[in-house]
Amino acid sequence: MNIVAFERAKQGTGASRRLRNSGRTPGIIYGGDTQPQAIEVDHNGLWHTLKKEAFHSSVLDMDLGGQTVKVVLRNVQYHPYKQQVLHIDFQRVDAKTKLHLKVPVHFVGADESAAVKVDHCTVNVVVNELDVTCMPSDLPEFISVDLSELKKGATLHLKDVKFPRGVTPVTRGSQNNPALVSMVAPVIVVEAPVVAAAPAKGKGKGKK
Structure with missing residues (x-):
């Protein structure tokens, strides 16, 4: 599976908030021999891709600055009640490392x-x-x-x-x-037989 990401120059709470308001999701790539790198991803495309099961358990080809980086998804942070991805983490994949x-x-x-x-x-x-x-x-x-x-x-x-x-x-x-x-096994409910109540003595008889 493929994903397109862009290098993220500005970091911090304010920068991330402005990024989300513009329809982007901040993220990070870490692992391997390279330093962690801040990235940004198109939110709408990411939102729909996250619904695919394979995106969570596959080695992904990330297009970053014209280069392809092998990564796996590591963590996704969602907004508590909005349909919004707040942050996403990827880990670099080394072909020789488990x-x-x-x-x-x-x-x-x-x-x-x-x-x-x-x-x-x-x-x-x-x-x-x-x-x-x-x-x-x-x-x-x-x-x-x-x-x-x-x-x-x-x-x-x-x-x-x-x-x-x-x-x-x-x-x-x-x-x-x-x-x-x-x-x-299914639960079998056994209903008790219904016993008719005996008529009360003297009921329905007229007075002499």
């Missing part, structure tokens, strides 16, 4: 599983992205996880996933095999 990035997970085949087709289970997604490390050339746009073999009550864990070649999951502490998705 990346540590979050990658989306796509769960497929659930409708073909016995859990859904036969037992009408609900697919409970616990995790929708995974921390991975890999070389830039091996970075997947997403990781596909097949649920077609899962049965009622089953839970799929991290170690059940087959990762693409060259891609290694990153875990922390004791959470080395977290649950990613589970098949939750």
Whole structure:
């Protein structure tokens, strides 16, 4: 994916505010052997591009001052209530250095599983992205996880996933095999039979 950026000469709170008012978003590129560099990006184009999943988990070609720089998206700061990107961070990519990035997970085949087709289970997604490390050339746009073999009550864990070649999951502490998705059986509600109330004695009888 491509993105066009421009060098940003003026910095500071006031300069950033004026930049946003003119339809631009301030940002920064860091990493590698080069000093961090302030940039600016067209806001409207950036806003729509950020809606694409691949933009968040791909090596991007950034056109900066007529040169192409390989980067990955690292952080986006949004306005608390306006549809506005306040700031964006990119990291330079070195072809010979491993990346540590979050990658989306796509769960497929659930409708073909016995859990859904036969037992009408609900697919409970616990995790929708995974921390991975890999070389830039091996970075997947997403990781596909097949649920077609899962049965009622089953839970799929991290170690059940087959990762693409060259891609290694990153875990922390004791959470080395977290649950990613589970098949939750439907709740069966059993209604108690309705018992008709006995008529009250003497009701409906006239006086003698």
